Amino acid sequence: MMTRSAVEIRGDVAAGRTSPSAVCAATLERLDRQAGRFNAFITVAHDRARAKARELDRDPALAGRPLAGVPVAIKDNICTRGVRTTAASRVLEHHVPLYDATVVERLEAAGAMIVGKTNCDEFAMGSSSEHSAFGPVRNPWDTGRTAGGSSGGSAVAVATRLVPIALGSETGGSVRQPAALCGVVGLKPTYGRVSRYGLIAFVSSIDQVGVFGATVADVAACLQVIAGRDPREATSADVPVDDYIAAIEGGAQGLRVGVPNAWVGAGLEPGVRQAFTDSLDVLRGAGADLVDVELPHSEYATATYAVVVMAEASSNLSRFDGVRYGARAPHADTVDALYSRTRALFGDEVKRRIMLGTYVLSAGYYDAYYLKAQKVRALIRQDFERAFERVDVIATPTSPTTAFRLGERLEDPVQMYLADAFTASANLGGIPAISVPCGFAAGLPVGLQFMARAWAEPVLFRTAAAYERLTAWTTHAPSV
Amino acid sequence: MPSVAAFTTDEVRRLAHLARLELSSAELELFTRQLQDILAFAQQINAVDTSSGPAIPFIAGEARPGSLREDTVHPCLDRAEVLALAPEADRAAGLFKVPRVLNE
Numbered sequence: 001m002m003t004r005s006a007v008e009i010r011g012d013v014a015a016g017r018t019s020p021s022a023v024c025a026a027t028l029e030r031l032d033r034q035a036g037r038f039n040a041f042i043t044v045a046h047d048r049a050r051a052k053a054r055e056l057d058r059d060p061a062l063a064g065r066p067l068a069g070v071p072v073a074i075k076d077n078i079c080t081r082g083v084r085t086t087a088a089s090r091v092l093e094h095h096v097p098l099y100d101a102t103v104v105e106r107l108e109a110a111g112a113m114i115v116g117k118t119n120c121d122e123f124a125m126g127s128s129s130e131h132s133a134f135g136p137v138r139n140p141w142d143t144g145r146t147a148g149g150s151s152g153g154s155a156v157a158v159a160t161r162l163v164p165i166a167l168g169s170e171t172g173g174s175v176r177q178p179a180a181l182c183g184v185v186g187l188k189p190t191y192g193r194v195s196r197y198g199l200i201a202f203v204s205s206i207d208q209v210g211v212f213g214a215t216v217a218d219v220a221a222c223l224q225v226i227a228g229r230d231p232r233e234a235t236s237a238d239v240p241v242d243d244y245i246a247a248i249e250g251g252a253q254g255l256r257v258g259v260p261n262a263w264v265g266a267g268l269e270p271g272v273r274q275a276f277t278d279s280l281d282v283l284r285g286a287g288a289d290l291v292d293v294e295l296p297h298s299e300y301a302t303a304t305y306a307v308v309v310m311a312e313a314s315s316n317l318s319r320f321d322g323v324r325y326g327a328r329a330p331h332a333d334t335v336d337a338l339y340s341r342t343r344a345l346f347g348d349e350v351k352r353r354i355m356l357g358t359y360v361l362s363a364g365y366y367d368a369y370y371l372k373a374q375k376v377r378a379l380i381r382q383d384f385e386r387a388f389e390r391v392d393v394i395a396t397p398t399s400p401t402t403a404f405r406l407g408e409r410l411e412d413p414v415q416m417y418l419a420d421a422f423t424a425s426a427n428l429g430g431i432p433a434i435s436v437p438c439g440f441a442a443g444l445p446v447g448l449q450f451m452a453r454a455w456a457e458p459v460l461f462r463t464a465a466a467y468e469r470l471t472a473w474t475t476h477a478p479s480v
Numbered sequence: 481m482p483s484v485a486a487f488t489t490d491e492v493r494r495l496a497h498l499a500r501l502e503l504s505s506a507e508l509e510l511f512t513r514q515l516q517d518i519l520a521f522a523q524q525i526n527a528v529d530t531s532s533g534p535a536i537p538f539i540a541g542e543a544r545p546g547s548l549r550e551d552t553v554h555p556c557l558d559r560a561e562v563l564a565l566a567p568e569a570d571r572a573a574g575l576f577k578v579p580r581v582l583n584e
Contacts, residue, residue, distance in 0.1 A: 321500075352511060356515055
């Protein structure tokens with residue numbers, strides 16, 4: 001059985017055409033059967049999913065909840081009480097959190113069933129889901145290729161139609177880029193839109209929970225549930241939550257779509273360039289106005305991002321010391337040895353970022369790196385503010401390439417960072433962005449990105465849904 | 481801007497110590513090359529003139545930080561549950577255990 005959309009499942013549950021337990025059983029059966037093929041899951045939450053399904057079965061009043069009976073997958077850097085949460089790290093290999101992330105609480109309160117925890121890059125550090133202590137995630141369109149990252153497992157869970165919705169996390173493109181490489185929809189909300197309580201911290205000035213869906217409507221339905229102020233999370237903003245579900249009806253007529261031609265002109269794979277150009281033609285044909293915009297500092301986004309990320313990661317990951325929770329190296333006679341040997345369990349990419357972060361925050365280097373990067377970041381943000389005076393959304397390819405081969409960039413960290421070339425600037429600017437499928441190049445999916453001003457998720461949903469209806473690319477799924 | 485050319489295995493060894501990361505000799509060699517590459521890449525930001533740029537925003541984007549909450553007592557994690565997660569703890573005393581730190 002191919003899982004239908006969240007909107008359809010919820011409708012069937014509300015009308016009594018199916019039961020949450022039936023949906024749950026079918027999903028878990030497929031999950032167990034498929035488990036090893038794409039390595040998309042680290043932990044399957046059989047008991048938790050079944051318990052939620054039984055609760056929904058028993059109480060007919062719950063059938064009206066917005067995600068009643070919808071199976072969802074959660075990236076494994078988001079805490080689930082009683083269900084192992086590893087961040088794909090040996091340091092947290094056996095860690096079972098004592099509390100749920102706010103997003104998990106809200107999904108379950110809306111009637112969703114959490115079926116498992118998805119594989120990703122360790123502590124969300126990477127763009128290929130290869131930096132995982134549990135092995136790489138494989139792309140369902142070509143298992144010799146990466147699913148993208150860091151939230152690759154969640155992208156695959158949705159691409160294979162195992163679940164209609166999955167949560168990921170975004171720091172530099174970790175939802176949009178794997179969404180593009182796997183052919184699904186991926187959203188990074190405005191910084192502060194969604195609570196991060198229970199999201200394992202990586203880059204606190206940037207991190208945000210994101211949403212994968214097979215359709216734009218499903219992503220809107222999920223954001224509707226998880227968005228909003230959380231008293232437990234100081235950076236979650238007290239900004240009203242719009243009606244995202246209504247926003248998808250808008251259509252492309254009269255939309256002002258900015259295209260940063262100077263920025264996206266270079267370095268595109270020919271197939272990606274063709275799909276992007278075709279997408280712009282589709283929007284123009286539907287009545288959108290295409291406007292050339294300039295984002296002169298975005299070409300520095302990846303380098304700026306690298307500095308901010310290494311600095312904040314080195315600080316955030318200092319908490320993993322083998323004392324209060326997580327792994328502890330055996331036979332350490334001194335506290336220093338305990339720390340150093342426990343932290344030796346981190347993978348290569350995590351070690352690189354911790355060391356470079358330590359370097360750029362050192363006395364004498366802070367101004368030259370972290371402070372300088374923050375100044376460039378302010379310019380990137382100013383570019384967006386100026387551009388959004390003239391346009392409603394800005395369109396770019398999501399990724400300069402389609403899915404690359406497993407192992408291809410592992411030895412060259414800088415090449416790996418360049419996978420985020422078009423995504424990281426939205427993170428630095430704190431603005432929302434969405435990736436929608438926009439075709440194929442040599443059999444591999446290509447993603448189209450729209451960015452909007454802060455808190456303007458409704459116009460993103462309007463634009464993405466209009467494009468989706470015009471092209472039907474979101475109806476394509478890999479044969480599995 | 482400090483010179484990236486100065487990045488040596490000694491520098492990496494010093495950083496690993498500061499960050500409390502035990503590295504193998506193979507890692508030391510690999511990371512010396514890779515950290516240098518990454519730092520050279522990061523130095524692209526020097527090409528940007530930031531002398532008359534806007535003020536650095538608080539945190540990011542348009543995010544409005546929540547107003548400060550009242551400083552009132554709320555239930556928190558249960559001590560016994562927290563200690564049960566620890567690699568080593570003295571549950572009766574309610575404490576985490578670490579190797580001896582005094583008179584090392």
